[in-house]
Amino acid sequence: MIYYFSATGNCKYVAQTIASELGERAESILEASADIHLAKDEVFGLVTPTYFWELPTVVREFLEKVEIECTGDNYSFVIATFGTTPGCTGEDARRLLKAKGLLLDAAYSIRMPDNWTVWFDLSDPEKVAKQNQKADETLKKVLGKIRKKEQGNHQALRVPYLMRTFTDKAFSSARMTSNLYLEDSCIGCGLCAKNCPVAAIEMQDGKPVWVKEQCALCFGCLHHCPKFAIQYGNGATKKHGQYTHP
Numbered sequence: 356m357i358y359y360f361s362a363t364g365n366c367k368y369v370a371q372t373i374a375s376e377l378g379e380r381a382e383s384i385l386e387a388s389a390d391i392h393l394a395k396d397e398v399f400g401l402v403t404p405t406y407f408w409e410l411p412t413v414v415r416e417f418l419e420k421v422e423i424e425c426t427g428d429n430y431s432f433v434i435a436t437f438g439t440t441p442g443c444t445g446e447d448a449r450r451l452l453k454a455k456g457l458l459l460d461a462a463y464s465i466r467m468p469d470n471w472t473v474w475f476d477l478s479d480p481e482k483v484a485k486q487n488q489k490a491d492e493t494l495k496k497v498l499g500k501i502r503k504k505e506q507g508n509h510q511a512l513r514v515p516y517l518m519r520t521f522t523d524k525a526f527s528s529a530r531m532t533s534n535l536y537l538e539d540s541c542i543g544c545g546l547c548a549k550n551c552p553v554a555a556i557e558m559q560d561g562k563p564v565w566v567k568e569q570c571a572l573c574f575g576c577l578h579h580c581p582k583f584a585i586q587y588g589n590g591a592t593k594k595h596g597q598y599t600h601p
C-alpha cells in the first residue's frame with residue numbers, strides 16, 4: 356500500500372503513479388485505517404510533502420497513532436516531495452516508523468513545484484510545466500530504485516535532524532490561522548471548509564471563518580479556492596498564483 360498526504364496534488368500524483376507501476380494501491384492518510392496489516396512481501400510506501408524541513412503535522416500525527424503489523428519481508432520507503440530541500444523528513448519518518456516496529460528501508464525525495472507561494476512564484480504556467488517534467492524524470496529514477504529495493508537515505512539536500520529544534524518553532528508560529536485571510540471576492544461556495552484536512556474552517560453566515568488557532572498550513576484552501584480569495588501573511592501569495600498538479 357502506498358499512503359500519501361497531498362494538498363495540491365504533487366504527492367497524490369507521485370503515490371498514484373508508483374502504486375500503479377508496482378501493482379499496489381494508493382490511499383490518502385486522511386481516509387486510511389489506523390490499523391495497518393501488511394501482507395507477506397507487501398510494499399509500504401509513504402509519500403509526503405515537506406513543510407519547514409519537516410513532516411507535515413498531519414503526517415506526523417498519522418504515524419504517531421497508526422498501528423502497523425508487518426511480516427518482516429515488507430519493503431518500506433518514504434518519498435518527500437519538496438521545492439528547495441526535503442530537510443530531515445526521511446529521518447523524521449524513520450524514527451516515527453521505528454517506534455511502530457517498521458524499519459524503514461529507504462528514503463527518497465522528488466523536487467516539484469513549491470506550493471509555499473509566500474516565497475515561490477508559480478504564476479508562470481510554462482515554468483511550472485517544466486518543473487513537473489523534471490519531477491517526472493526524478494520519479495522514474497526513484498521508481499527504478501524502489502523496484503531494486505534499494506536501502507538507505509537517498510534524499511537530496513537534507514539537513515540534520517537536530518534542526519527540528521529551530522524549524523518546530525518557526526513552523527508553529529507560521530501555522531497560526533491568523534496569518535490566513537479572506538478577500539472580498541469569496542462567493543461562499545464552502546469548498547475550503549469542506550476540504551480542510553483539520554476542520555480549521557467553518558462556514559458562518561455564508562463566509563469561511565478560521566475556528567482553530569493553528570492549522571496544518573497545507574495551503575489547500577488557498578490553492579483550490581475558485582476565486583483565489585484566501586491569502587496568507589503580507590499578501591505575496593496573491594502575486595505568486597495558485598497551483599494544483601495537472
Ligand SMILES: Cc1cc2nc3c(=O)[nH]c(=O)nc-3n(C[C@H](O)[C@H](O)[C@H](O)COP(=O)(O)O)c2cc1C
Pocket residue numbers: 360361362363364365366367403404405406407408409436437438439440441442467468469470471572573574600
Ligand atoms: C507550509 C509549507 C511549508 C513548506 N516547506 C517546505 C520546505 O521546508 N522545503 C521544501 O523544499 N518545500 C517546502 N514546501 C513545498 C512543498 O513541500 C511541496 O510543494 C510539495 O510538493 C507539496 O505537495 P502537495 O502538492 O502534495 O501538497 C512547503 C509547502 C508548504 C505549504
Ligand code: SF4
Pocket residue numbers: 537540541542543544545546547548562563579580581582583584585
Ligand atoms: S473556497 Fe474560496 S470562494 Fe469558496 S468559500 Fe472558500 S474562500 Fe470563499
Ligand code: SF4
Pocket residue numbers: 547550551552553554555556570571572573574575576577
Ligand atoms: S485552513 Fe487552509 S491551510 Fe490550514 S489546514 Fe485548512 S486547508 Fe490547510
